[in-house]
Amino acid sequence: MKFLDLFAGIGGFHSGMEKAGHKCVGYVEIDKFARASYQAIYKTEGLYTANDIRTIRASELPKADIWCFGFPCQDISVAGKQEGFAGARSSLFFATTRIIRDLKQEDRPSYLVIENVKNLLSINAGFDFLKLQIELDEIGYDCEWDVLDTAEVLPQHRERVYIVGHFRGRGTRKVFPIRREGQNSAKGKEINIKPKIKRAFDARKNGTYGSQDVVYPNGISNTLNTMTGGNREPKIAIPCLTPDRVKKRQNGRRFKNNGEPAFTLNTQDRNGILIKEATNKGYKEAHIGDAINISQPNSKTRRGRVGYKKANTLTTGEEQATLTKDMRIRKLTPLECWRLQGFTDEQFHKAEKVNSNSQLYKQAGNSVSVPVVYAIAEKLEFKGVTS
Numbered sequence: 001m002k003f004l005d006l007f008a009g010i011g012g013f014h015s016g017m018e019k020a021g022h023k024c025v026g027y028v029e030i031d032k033f034a035r036a037s038y039q040a041i042y043k044t045e046g047l048y049t050a051n052d053i054r055t056i057r058a059s060e061l062p063k064a065d066i067w068c069f070g071f072p073c074q075d076i077s078v079a080g081k082q083e084g085f086a087g088a089r090s091s092l093f094f095a096t097t098r099i100i101r102d103l104k105q106e107d108r109p110s111y112l113v114i115e116n117v118k119n120l121l122s123i124n125a126g127f128d129f130l131k132l133q134i135e136l137d138e139i140g141y142d143c144e145w146d147v148l149d150t151a152e153v154l155p156q157h158r159e160r161v162y163i164v165g166h167f168r169g170r171g172t173r174k175v176f177p178i179r180r181e182g183q184n185s186a187k188g189k190e191i192n193i194k195p196k197i198k199r200a201f202d203a204r205k206n207g208t209y210g211s212q213d214v215v216y217p218n219g220i221s222n223t224l225n226t227m228t229g230g231n232r233e234p235k236i237a238i239p240c241l242t243p244d245r246v247k248k249r250q251n252g253r254r255f256k257n258n259g260e261p262a263f264t265l266n267t268q269d270r271n272g273i274l275i276k277e278a279t280n281k282g283y284k285e286a287h288i289g290d291a292i293n294i295s296q297p298n299s300k301t302r303r304g305r306v307g308y309k310k311a312n313t314l315t316t317g318e319e320q321a322t323l324t325k326d327m328r329i330r331k332l333t334p335l336e337c338w339r340l341q342g343f344t345d346e347q348f349h350k351a352e353k354v355n356s357n358s359q360l361y362k363q364a365g366n367s368v369s370v371p372v373v374y375a376i377a378e379k380l381e382f383k384g385v386t387s
Contacts, residue, residue, distance in 0.1 A: 016373025112165030342370030
């Protein structure tokens with residue numbers, strides 16, 4: 001089937017739909033940086049395109065069986081101002097349905113595939129979600145929905161509500177629930193098994209934001225976001241020192257990190273190690289689970305090198321280590337964030353040529369998860385708008 005990619009971003013819907021055998025006939029995206037990535041990744045020559053959904057006329061659009069859109073969530077997200085559909089950005093949902101109202105009945109898409117944050121179901125006591133259902137009903141669509149977690153297919157905890165609108169009278173088949181392999185009970189009912197998120201540092205328990213969590217390499221990343229404000233990229237703990245090396249490099253001798261001098265270990269006992277710093281005591285004791293700042297190892301003025309049971313403020317460099325299972329902490333790279341949304345390395349490297357790292361982080365955080373879209377897309381069957 002043919003699909004139209006609205007609020008396209010970097011093409012999470014495009015990749016998922018295309019993987020399921022559907023064909024893109026057009027895309028709409030207002031952000032110039034996201035457009036640059038989209039055009040670098042996909043073959044867009046000959047496709048319909050526009051920048052602003054508010055300026056589109058129904059008569060100019062190509063016919064499509066499916067319209068995909070993850071309309072802006074800033075007014076709906078729990079991290080936003082909670083304005084709901086009264087907000088300027090999330091109200092763009094109605095700019096989309098206005099176009100459908102202007103289409104002839106026979107030209108309206110058979111399916112609408114919509115994505116947004118889970119809070120859409122409950123914001124304004126659920127009345128906004130009721131408004132959405134009423135609007136879809138008025139333009140001829142029955143709808144079904146489900147909350148899907150990206151962690152079921154990728155190592156990222158990202159719960160999103162997916163809504164599928166079925167144009168009334170065309171007999172489109174039900175999409176949800178989507179059965180996961182090996183997750184059906186003996187009675188055939190759907191069960192939901194979610195991987196446990198293993199955190200080296202749980203920011204929520206320390207009074208800060210979940211985006212500052214640090215996860216183990218075999219754990220699940222916290223939800224990618226647009227990284228507004230900087231230094232909010234997901235963090236992962238990676239191997240640094242083995243216990244043998246620590247034992248060999250004690251009693252005032254230095255151990256090395258990738259060949260570079262790091263700390264002076266003044267002493268070591270069964271409970272921890274003493275880290276040299278510029279305080280009256282001259283050191284702080286670090287135990288398993290504490291963070292250690294390894295920047296400027298030879299400085300005579302650095303203080304606060306040890307963070308008790310949590311990471312120090314993370315900067316753009318790899319300056320953090322921890323004694324938790326002999327791990328250190330680093331940010332995820334932009335490439336890793338794109339992988340967590342299901343994009344290929346080839347797609348990332350094409351986008352990397354036309355955008356900065358800050359934009360690449362933002363684009364990953366704004367995207368829909370490709371394999372989740374694919375799971376929905378492969379269940380859509382042709383009901384005839386295009387020939």
